[in-house]
Amino acid sequence: LPILIEALRGEGASRRLGLQGLPLVGGAAVPKLRELLQDRRESVRNASIQALGMLGARAAETTPDLVDLYRQGRAAPVLILGTLSAIGSRASPEAGQLAVEALNHPAIEVRQAAAEAIPHLGELALNPLVTLAVGRDTPLRRRAVDLLPAMAPYCLGILPIIASLAKDTELPVRRAAIRTLGAIGPPAADQVGLLCEALNDGDSDLRLAAADAL
Numbered sequence: 001l002p003i004l005i006e007a008l009r010g011e012g013a014s015r016r017l018g019l020q021g022l023p024l025v026g027g028a029a030v031p032k033l034r035e036l037l038q039d040r041r042e043s044v045r046n047a048s049i050q051a052l053g054m055l056g057a058r059a060a061e062t063t064p065d066l067v068d069l070y071r072q073g074r075a076a077p078v079l080i081l082g083t084l085s086a087i088g089s090r091a092s093p094e095a096g097q098l099a100v101e102a103l104n105h106p107a108i109e110v111r112q113a114a115a116e117a118i119p120h121l122g123e124l125a126l127n128p129l130v131t132l133a134v135g136r137d138t139p140l141r142r143r144a145v146d147l148l149p150a151m152a153p154y155c156l157g158i159l160p161i162i163a164s165l166a167k168d169t170e171l172p173v174r175r176a177a178i179r180t181l182g183a184i185g186p187p188a189a190d191q192v193g194l195l196c197e198a199l200n201d202g203d204s205d206l207r208l209a210a211a212d213a214l
Contacts, residue, residue, distance in 0.1 A: 005032045008047050009039070015047050023054040030059055037065045037075075045075045053083035060090040067094045070102075077102065078113045085117035089124060096124030100132060103143045111143070119150040126154050130161060138170070145176035152183030159184070163191055166198065174198075175206050182213030 004025065007018030022029045029051070036048035049066065052059040066083060069075040081102060084095045099121055102114035118125045129151065132144035145165060148155065155162055162184075165177035178198055181188045198210035 004029070005036070008033075008036065008051065009044055011043075019047065019051055019054070022051045027055065027058040030055065030061065033059070034062050034065060037062065037069060042075060045069065046079055049075055049079045049083050053079070053086040056086045057088060057090040059083065060087050060092070063087060063092040063095050067092075067098050070098060077105065077107075077110045081110070081113035081117045085113075085120040088120045089122045091121060091124060093124055096121045096126070097128045099125050100128035100144070103132070104140055115143070115147060118147050122151070123154045126151060126158070130158060133165060133173075134161065141170070142172050142176075145173050145180075148176055148180040149183045152180055152185075155180060155184055156187050159188060159191065162188075163194055166191075166194055171203055171206065174201070175203070175209055178206060178209040178213060182209065 004018045004021040007014045008022065009015075009018075022033070033048045033052050033055075037045055039045050039048070049069075052062055052066075063084065066075075066080050070077055070080045081099060084091055084099060087095070096118075099114045099117045102110055103118075105111050105114065118129060129144050129147060132140050133148065135141055135144075148162070148165075162177050162180050165173055166181065168174050168177065178195065181191050181195060192214065195210045195213050199207055199214075201207050201210070
């Protein structure tokens with residue numbers, strides 16, 4: 001382990017060797033990698049984040065450190081979001097909030113990384129995502145509702161909100177809500193009437209989504 005950690009501090013081939021070897025060590029590497037998150041060099045911090053991502057849920061204890069690095073701008077946001085995605089539902093709650101906030105990042109690659117991470121974070125991201133979906137910021141609303149179908153396994157408890165979104169004045173919001181009801185499947189059976197109404201919508205894509213949901 002000490003040799004691999006030292007390799008991670010290096011450059012080029014040395015660092016690649018460390019990245020390849022550390023996942024084989026498993027969870028035992030997490031404490032040392034966590035220390036490297038505070039290294040003075042951003043390249044080392046980023047390499048440590050990559051290695052933690054390879055460990056997935058075993059790196060859950062580092063979630064607060066990753067969130068802090070993101071908020072402080074001390075590491076690559078795409079790498080941080082990728083590692084939080086790999087940690088998934090074992091991450092601490094602030095990971096979900098962070099990923100949803102990142103949907104508003106000015107860089108498209110960061111917004112994409114956030115969109116990819118949110119379904120993996122599951123329930124951790126659901127409440128912040130719903131808050132955006134019912135908000136007034138139109139671009140953010142659309143980014144949020146577009147993710148709701150992928151969050152369907154966690155949406156059963158918010159069916160009334162999804163049903164309300166299916167009647168929204170904005171067409172993209174209605175489409176996403178209908179697709180979410182379809183993704184939820186039989187547990188959303190009490191929304192059949194709403195889906196039948198949607199079959200008469202003026203938008204062909206929404207009608208198709210409603211038909212698929214039924």
